[in-house]
Amino acid sequence: MTTPAWRIVGEVAAGEMWAAVAEHPAVDTVDRTHLDPRTSIGLFLSAQPNASQGRFLASDWTRGHARMGRIVVVPGDLPLHVQAQAAPPRRMLHCRLPIRAGLPRPSGPGLLARCLDVRSPGIAASLARLAQEVAAPGFAGATLIEGLGLVVAAELARELAGAERPSVGGLAGWQLRRIDDHLAAGHWDCTISDLARLCGISAAHAMRAFRQSTGRSIAQHVAALRMARARDLLAGDAHDIAEIAALLRFASPSAFAAAFRRASGVSPGNYRRSIGRL
Template sequence: MDTITRLIELARLRATVDKRCLLAGATEMKVEPLGDAEAAFHFVLDGDCTLDLPGRQVHLKGGDAVLLPSSQAHTIRTAGSGRLRASVETPGDAFDTIRSPSGEPATDIFCGHYTVGSSAGRLLLSSLPDPLVVSFDAADDSVRILSELMRLEARADGPGTAAVLDSLSGALLAMVLRRGGLPGVAPWTAIEDRRIAAAVAAVLQDPAATWSVERLAEVASMSRATFVRHFGRHTGATAAAFVTSLRMMVAADLLTDPDQTVATVAARVGYQSESAFSRAFREATGITPGRYRRENS
């Protein structure tokens, strides 16, 4: 199983489309903050808008997708003639529709959120740039087809529409994680250096192994010094911290199996001492392995 598919599986992720926004003129739409197990997303099909965050603005255009791992409060704005007007929301069965008070819609956006059902998912979200913005090429057939499918399903708005849109939004996340972001803020899931990507995949496939920097460098076919330099640039973390994070993601998944003891889980993610594993798990997730098991089994 490839790295991104495995990460999404560990996260126990569920996608939900909340709104379709058809905006014209000078319009604003305020989005309330979400919980720590949720991440808001916006997928701009046509037109352009501005994402307003505390202390930062991000311009978005057709083909852009943005993920907000922290799901802080934010505002979507569209420019146009006339005074700024608030959007109007119409409830629907599959999703709500946000429209400008007047004018022909120029900007088409699907808005929703991803919910993670595990500590692995929370760790994944916390490891990503915030916001994570991906600009898909207009010639990218997979994104073009995805956009059209979402439009067609939204227009139909019939039985199963919510399920189809949610599934398509799940596919969108996989595309975002593998595509990378704007210069300087690409997620580690989109590592372009295949040698570093191979080392990451190796840890995820066998977290119990002894992953020293030397061994990781060997997997990557690099010298130790070159590996350390490249790994830090692509992941933004030290090798040791990164290995621990991946191990805790796998451990969170294993702990939901009632047939696995905490000691067994510790061994399966590379810890000979249950107490050392418990300390690492609590530091990463804020909860002990025993309590996590009770709350998630």
């Protein structure tokens, strides 16, 4: 039997993080093995429950196929056999997590079974936010995608291995200035990894230390500065909206318009006209 092709409705890559929202057609049966060198995680976005069952092909998996939940993790280089009968149409978020997150390989049937049905509210909330951003990218762009990926990886490490978040200090003044200077130069599509390299630290450290220093995430900071720049450009008449979208590194004028409306409640054109009346 030939498996019908998925249809990817949104896809984003940021640093080592990859995420896509895909629509899967109805199938009579599911019988396949998933294997990826990177740890992957999936979120079932459809209203109906996941009807699939999975079994890790590993010596420490001592049971048969088990029910899979709404969130499923497949550790890197660990084959997962999936089977189901009469699977309905379904919509899913698929992610490959950053390699540098250093996720431990779960061992033993208990931890492996938890991979098939992850029930962490924090992971669920981050994945839902990822799905929203993939479907309609906003002003935070790549920084938000990568940041959410690192958050999911950290939460997953604690969920599966009890890892504790290390204690770190905030960023130095020169590091904060270097981040702002890089953004002011127009690098709006940079990733957290890019900004971390400028500061000589890891991406995970940058996320924690930036929030400790500023009270907000890197993604929130990038979105706020990008939005402020958008308003400045719209207040002038040197560039049309398509040119502003390009300057702000949006994929298209329509993507810029959608992000601006979501952030401000008005379209770029209406905002420009309202400024002109003042």
